[in-house]
Amino acid sequence: MIRTLIVDDEFHAREELESLLLETGEFVITGKCANALDAMKAIKKEKPDVVFLDIQMPVIDGFEFLGMIEEELMPHVVFVTAYDAYALKAFDENAIDYLLKPVEKDRLTKTIHKLKKSIDAGHRPAIYSNPEIKRIPCIFHNRIKLINVSDIEYVRSSQAGIYVVCPPGEFYTELTLKVFETRTNFIRCHKQYLVNLDHVDEIILHEYKQAEIKMKTSKLVPVSRRYLKILKEKMAF
Amino acid sequence: MHVFLHLIQAMSIFIVVAYLYCKSPWFKPLTTESLSSKDKIYLYFFFSAISIMGTYMGLPVQDAIANTRAIGPVLAGLIGGPLLGTAVGFTSGLHRFSYGGFSAFSCGLSTTIEGTMAGIVHLYLIKKHRSESIFDPRIAFAVAFVGEVIHMAITPVFSRPYADAVELVKVVAIPMTVSCSVGAALFVSIIRDQKNTYDRIAAVSSGKAFQIAQRSLNILSRGINQQTATDLAKIIHEETGVGAVAITDKEKVMAFIGCGSDHHLPGSFIASPLTKQAIYENKVIFIDGIDNQYVCPLSETCPLNSVLVVPLQIDDEVIGTIKLYEPRNTRFLNINKSLGEGITNLLSNQLLISRYQMQKNLLLRSELKLLQAQVNPHFLFNSLNTIISILRNDAARARDLLIHLSMFLRNNIKRVNDISTLEEELDQVKSYLKIEKARFEERLAIEMNIDPNLLKQKLPTFTLQPLVENAIKHGISNMLEGGTVRINAYRLNGSTFIEIEDDAGAFQGEIGNGGLGIKIVDKRIKALFGNDFGTVLSCVPSELTKVTINVPMEAS
Numbered sequence: 051m052i053r054t055l056i057v058d059d060e061f062h063a064r065e066e067l068e069s070l071l072l073e074t075g076e077f078v079i080t081g082k083c084a085n086a087l088d089a090m091k092a093i094k095k096e097k098p099d100v101v102f103l104d105i106q107m108p109v110i111d112g113f114e115f116l117g118m119i120e121e122e123l124m125p126h127v128v129f130v131t132a133y134d135a136y137a138l139k140a141f142d143e144n145a146i147d148y149l150l151k152p153v154e155k156d157r158l159t160k161t162i163h164k165l166k167k168s169i170d171a172g173h174r175p176a177i178y179s180n181p182e183i184k185r186i187p188c189i190f191h192n193r194i195k196l197i198n199v200s201d202i203e204y205v206r207s208s209q210a211g212i213y214v215v216c217p218p219g220e221f222y223t224e225l226t227l228k229v230f231e232t233r234t235n236f237i238r239c240h241k242q243y244l245v246n247l248d249h250v251d252e253i254i255l256h257e258y259k260q261a262e263i264k265m266k267t268s269k270l271v272p273v274s275r276r277y278l279k280i281l282k283e284k285m286a287f
Numbered sequence: 288m289h290v291f292l293h294l295i296q297a298m299s300i301f302i303v304v305a306y307l308y309c310k311s312p313w314f315k316p317l318t319t320e321s322l323s324s325k326d327k328i329y330l331y332f333f334f335s336a337i338s339i340m341g342t343y344m345g346l347p348v349q350d351a352i353a354n355t356r357a358i359g360p361v362l363a364g365l366i367g368g369p370l371l372g373t374a375v376g377f378t379s380g381l382h383r384f385s386y387g388g389f390s391a392f393s394c395g396l397s398t399t400i401e402g403t404m405a406g407i408v409h410l411y412l413i414k415k416h417r418s419e420s421i422f423d424p425r426i427a428f429a430v431a432f433v434g435e436v437i438h439m440a441i442t443p444v445f446s447r448p449y450a451d452a453v454e455l456v457k458v459v460a461i462p463m464t465v466s467c468s469v470g471a472a473l474f475v476s477i478i479r480d481q482k483n484t485y486d487r488i489a490a491v492s493s494g495k496a497f498q499i500a501q502r503s504l505n506i507l508s509r510g511i512n513q514q515t516a517t518d519l520a521k522i523i524h525e526e527t528g529v530g531a532v533a534i535t536d537k538e539k540v541m542a543f544i545g546c547g548s549d550h551h552l553p554g555s556f557i558a559s560p561l562t563k564q565a566i567y568e569n570k571v572i573f574i575d576g577i578d579n580q581y582v583c584p585l586s587e588t589c590p591l592n593s594v595l596v597v598p599l600q601i602d603d604e605v606i607g608t609i610k611l612y613e614p615r616n617t618r619f620l621n622i623n624k625s626l627g628e629g630i631t632n633l634l635s636n637q638l639l640i641s642r643y644q645m646q647k648n649l650l651l652r653s654e655l656k657l658l659q660a661q662v663n664p665h666f667l668f669n670s671l672n673t674i675i676s677i678l679r680n681d682a683a684r685a686r687d688l689l690i691h692l693s694m695f696l697r698n699n700i701k702r703v704n705d706i707s708t709l710e711e712e713l714d715q716v717k718s719y720l721k722i723e724k725a726r727f728e729e730r731l732a733i734e735m736n737i738d739p740n741l742l743k744q745k746l747p748t749f750t751l752q753p754l755v756e757n758a759i760k761h762g763i764s765n766m767l768e769g770g771t772v773r774i775n776a777y778r779l780n781g782s783t784f785i786e787i788e789d790d791a792g793a794f795q796g797e798i799g800n801g802g803l804g805i806k807i808v809d810k811r812i813k814a815l816f817g818n819d820f821g822t823v824l825s826c827v828p829s830e831l832t833k834v835t836i837n838v839p840m841e842a843s
Contacts, residue, residue, distance in 0.1 A: 059764075060669065061728050066676035085767050106665070108765045132668035151672040194767055 052165060055096065056082045057089040057112075058104035058130065063151060067102055067130065070153055076162050086110035086118070087187055087194060090224040093123055100126040100146070100165055109194055110187055113139065117183055120228040126168060126175045128161055145176075183233045186214055188221035197221060203249040203265050205230050207242045217267055239263060239281050240274045253285065290346055290353045290459060294466035297344040297355045298473075301337060305474045308333065309481035317366065317482060327367050331374055334363035338379035338398070342386065349451065351390045353459040356383060357401050357438065357467040361431045362474055364405025365421055372409070376402025390452065393445035394438070401434035422479040424472035431471035435464040492622050499526045499630050507637045511606075513553065516541035523609070523630060527623050530591060530614040534599075536607040537566055546614055550586040558584040562608055565596040569605050571628055572596040575619055581612070590614040595624055597631035601639050609634070651811055663756075667696075670722045677725065688725055691718040699752075706815070709776060709785070710742040712751040716774070719752065723759050730769025731759070737776045744776075744783050744841050747811040753804035754787040754822075754834050762791035762832055782820075783840045788833035794826040805834060812838060 054077045058064045064082045071077040080096040083089040085107055093101070105112035112129065132151045146168060147161040185196040202214045207227050213220045227244060230236050236244040251266045253273065261273040263281075273281060308314055313329055322330070338359025345354030356379055364372020380395035388394075408430050412420050420426055439460045446452035502522045506515045516534040520542040524532040531545025535557055543551040557563060561581070565572045574581045576593025583589030591612040598605045611627045613619045670692055678685040695718040713735075724731050755772065763770045775786040809822040816839050823835045 059730075060673065060726050062673040062676035062725070063669070066672060066679070069676075069679060087767075106764075108767050132672060133665040151668055152675045153672075 051078045052076055052100055052162075052169065053078050053080050053096065053098045055080055055089065055092055055098040055101045055125065057084075057086070057101055057107070057115075058082075059084050059107045060104075063104065063130075067153065070155065070158060071102070073155075074158065074162060076166075085194075086112075086115040087189070087224055089115060090118060093119060093125065094224070094226075097123060098125050099169060100128060102128050102130050102149075105129055105131045109196065114183075117233060118187075118225050118229055120226045120232070122228075123226075124175045126165060128165070182235070183225075183229070186223055186225060188214060188223045190221055195221060199234050200246075200248065202236075202246055203267065203269065204243055204245040204263075204271050205236060215269070237281060237284050239277050240272050241276075243271055245271055247284065250285075253281065290348060291462040291466075293346040294353060294355055294462045297341065298358075298466045298470040300344065301341070301355065301358060301470055302473050302477065304337065304340075305477045309477055314478075314481065317478060322367060327371055330363060330367050331371055331378075334359040334371075334375045335378045337362075338375060339382050342379065342383050348458055349455050350388050351394075351455050351459070352383075352386070352388070353463055355463070355467050355470055356394075356398055357431055357434050357463075358470045358474060360398055360402030361405045361427065361434055361467070361471050364402045364407075365409050365427060365430060365475070367406070368409045369403055369406025372402035372404075372406035373399060374402070376400070389448070390442055390446040390455065393442045393452075396445065397434070397438035397441055400437060400441075401431075404434055404437075405430045422475055422482065424476040424479070427475040428468045428472035432464060432468040435460075435467050439464070488622065492626060495526050496626060496629055496633075499523055499626075500633055502526075503630070503634060504637055507634060507641060511536075511541075511638065513541050517544070517553070519634075520544040523611070523627075527611065527626055529611045529619075529623050530617060531612040533610040533612070534607065535562060535610070537605065541607070545612065547583070547586075547589050547591050547612065550583075550589065559594075559596075560584070561594065561596050562610065565598050565608050566605050569598050569600065569603075571598070573619075573624060576613060576615070577618075593619040595619065595627045597628050599631055599638070600635050601642060606638070647814070651807070651814060663760075666723075666756075666760075669726055673722070673726045684725075688722060691721045694718045695722065705748055706745050707748040707750075708742060709737075709744040709746060712746055712748075713737065713742075713774075716751045716755050719755060720772070727759075727763065727769065730766070731763055732769070732771040734771060734773045735775075737774070738778060741776045741778065741783055741841075744838065746785075746836075746838060747808070747815050750808050750812065750836065751785070751787065753808060754836075757804055757834075758787055758789035758791075758832065762789035762793050765793055766791050778840055781840055783838050785836040785838075786833055787836075788831055790831055792826055792828050792830040792832050794824065794832040808836070812836065 054071060056064050056067050056071075056079060058067065061084070064084070068079055068082060071079065080098045081092040083092055086109065089101070089103075092098075103112045103115070107115075110118075112131075116124075116127065127145045128147045128149060129145050130149045130151060130153065134148075134150060147164055149157060149161060183199060185198050186202065188195050188197055197214060197216060201216045203216055205212060205214050205227065207213075210222075212223050212225060212227060214223055227238075227242075230244050231238055234244075234246075236246050239245045245263055245265075249265050249267070251264045251268075254262045254264055256262070259275050259278065261278050261281075263271040263273055265271065313333065336359075338356050341354050341356035341358060342352060345352035345356070359379055360372055360376035363375035376399035380398035383398060384391045384395035408426065409421060412418060412426075439456050442456050443449055443452040446455075499522055503519050506518045506522075520532045520534050521544050523529075524544045529545070531543065531547050531551070533543045533551060534541045538556060540551065540553050540555050540557060542553050557566075561572050561574065573595050574593055581592050581594040583591060592615045593613045595611045597609050599607045599609055609627065609631045611619075611623060613623075670688075674685050674688045674692070677688065695715065698715045698718070720733050724733065751774070755774070758772045763772060770790045773786070773788045775784075775788075777784055805822055805824060812821045820837050820839060823837070824833070825835070826832045
């Protein structure tokens with residue numbers, strides 16, 4: 051059975067796809083999400099084998115969404131869309147397959163065949179060669195707030211999750227530190243911290259090779275011994 | 288008595304001069320409303336000459352001259368104002384002074400005073416908005432009369448010996464006063480009559496031109512073809528009264544009305560070398576029938592012998608000609624010649640405008656087609672997908688949605704009329720929203736607040752649809768939590784306002800087709816109702832995007 055996540059902003063589209071997938075008897079539906087943020091959460095939690103992904107979605111479209119998922123969690127991707135203007139791009143993104151709505155059963159059978167082949171062969175899902183992430187979706191008062199990467203001072207991880215810190219405050223995000231590390235220009239300075247060098251004021255060196263980063267807003271970010279050397283190199287180029 | 292007769296003789300010469308003047312091209316300025324400085328300089332020379340002539344043609348009386356010098360400055364002052372009057376008076380006065388004699392100074396002075404006085408009367412009449420009285424012979428008479436009385440009064444004051452001056456005045460006072468006053472009055476009355484004739488001719492010809500223009504413009508807006516050309520030729524023929532009128536394109540005669548129509552047949556190729564020349568050289572050709580004869584190339588018995596050929600052009604490109612003919616026994620009137628040229632120019636302009644309008648309409652139409660063609664695969668397939676899904680659980684609803692979808696599609700394809708009522712527009716929008724509501728379910732709320740009195744309001748077809756589509760496509764569908772589309776229609780200050788708003792507030796400058804859609808709607812409203820109407824877009828980011836349509840209210 052293939053563990054599957056369905057992501058589509060339209061309710062009936064999710065229902066229809068779920069029915070179609072269940073009818074084949076090949077799938078377990080681990081979740082149905084109406085937007086990219088919920089989908090990110092579901093992927094982290096359920097780690098599905100495959101995601102059936104709509105491209106046109108509010109705020110963060112399917113392509114941008116894939117750029118925000120870290121490599122280890124990346125499922126296989128089948129794009130499902132109403133209109134084939136995106137077909138070429140979808141295949142550039144190395145999707146396993148590309149379905150048009152309304153989805154036809156025979157066509158879906160082919161998709162299943164491809165999927166199974168890939169999974170059985172133990173192929174890792176393709177890496178999405180997305181360009182740098184420019185904006186980070188955060189949750190703020192139950193609404194989604196998009197924060198420009200350049201406005202973020204640093205990112206920290208805590209028991210409660212990942213927070214981006216910027217001058218107006220801290221915001222919770224579903225993105226992982228790993229994603230920040232690989233898809234933005236932020237530098238790791240601590241196991242739990244990534245820092246945006248553009249906002250750094252100075253590095254304060256203490257005794258015993260201890261150090262702290264002072265941001266331009268005077269906020270202090272811890273630097274662990276392990277990353278200090280790398281950080282110094284980066285700062286001096 | 289001798290003096291009197293002599294002065295009447297001199298005065299008569301002035302009347303002849305006045306008559307000749309009125310027939311000369313230098314008279315032209317007086318037919319217009321205001322005089323340029325150049326005109327005034329001409330008038331200065333003319334009236335100074337008249338005045339000096341008055342001195343020369345005077346009769347020597349007792350070492351002085353009985354004369355009609357006063358007529359010049361009085362007329363100059365009345366027609367041209369104080370400056371011109373004084374200048375003429377002073378010039379002529381100076382001349383008289385140089386002539387010598389015991390009354391030289393008083394004569395010179397009084398001539399100047401008369402000019403100035405007439406100028407003051409001119410100013411007074413202008414100020415009282417009675418400028419038409421400037422050419423009133425009674426006023427001229429009165430001014431000359433008073434001027435001469437002053438002249439006579441100051442002669443004994445400044446001339447020595449006093450007794451001689453009194454004696455002189457006794458002899459010349461009555462003849463001079465009478466002849467100057469009558470002379471000035473007659474002179475003015477000749478000018479006035481000639482001026483009226485000019486005005487009347489101008490009025491008649493501009494009246495004709497207006498008639499033709501008014502009657503022809505409507506016809507031309509239908510473009511130029513055999514039918515409209517015939518209608519046009521009829522109008523020109525009727526209004527000008529010329530013998531015959533023809534309209535050609537570059538190759539053929541499109542219409543011929545009037546005498547000679549038995550052998551000048553519409554549809555035949557242009558036979559006249561004159562017409563070909565007019566087309567080829569893009570110039571007006573006139574054969575007056577006196578020095579040159581028009582010889583009909585088609586028939587020896589053709590009665591026509593004078594012709595005016597005026598090229599009809601669009602954008603400097605000749606597209607045909609308009610021809611006016613007169614038969615052998617009728618002179619080709621100048622007024623018809625200028626009318627013919629004027630009308631052709633007017634028609635050329637009109638053709639240019641209607642071609643421009645046509646192109647503009649074509650452009651709008653093709654843009655509209657584009658907009659319609661955008662019914663938009665994304666919407667269509669998502670709708671079908673939605674309906675297929677609903678079909679699993681609720682066949683009745685699926686059926687209802689399919690009917691709305693077909694209505695929507697049919698309307699999109701079949702609505703060919705350019706103008707719809709608000710009601711028709713709303714029907715289309717309702718079908719559309721019904722489907723979108725099914726797609727987005729609770730993410731889409733719809734509020735309509737329509738003044739029922741406005742349902743018959745006329746709008747360009749496809750005014751609402753693109754705007755509502757924008758509100759959903761670029762607005763609501765991009766909101767995670769969903770939003771509301773509102774459509775309001777109300778009256779305010781004699782206009783009808785229709786608002787389409789969404790609470791996404793996502794509009795940023797030109798969003799692809801969103802921007803284009805609004806622009807086309809705006810253009811089409813302006814094309815239908817004029818530039819005072821159209822669409823206005825306002826946006827509060829993340830809160831509201833609102834398009835307000837403003838159209839004139841239907842008379843109910």
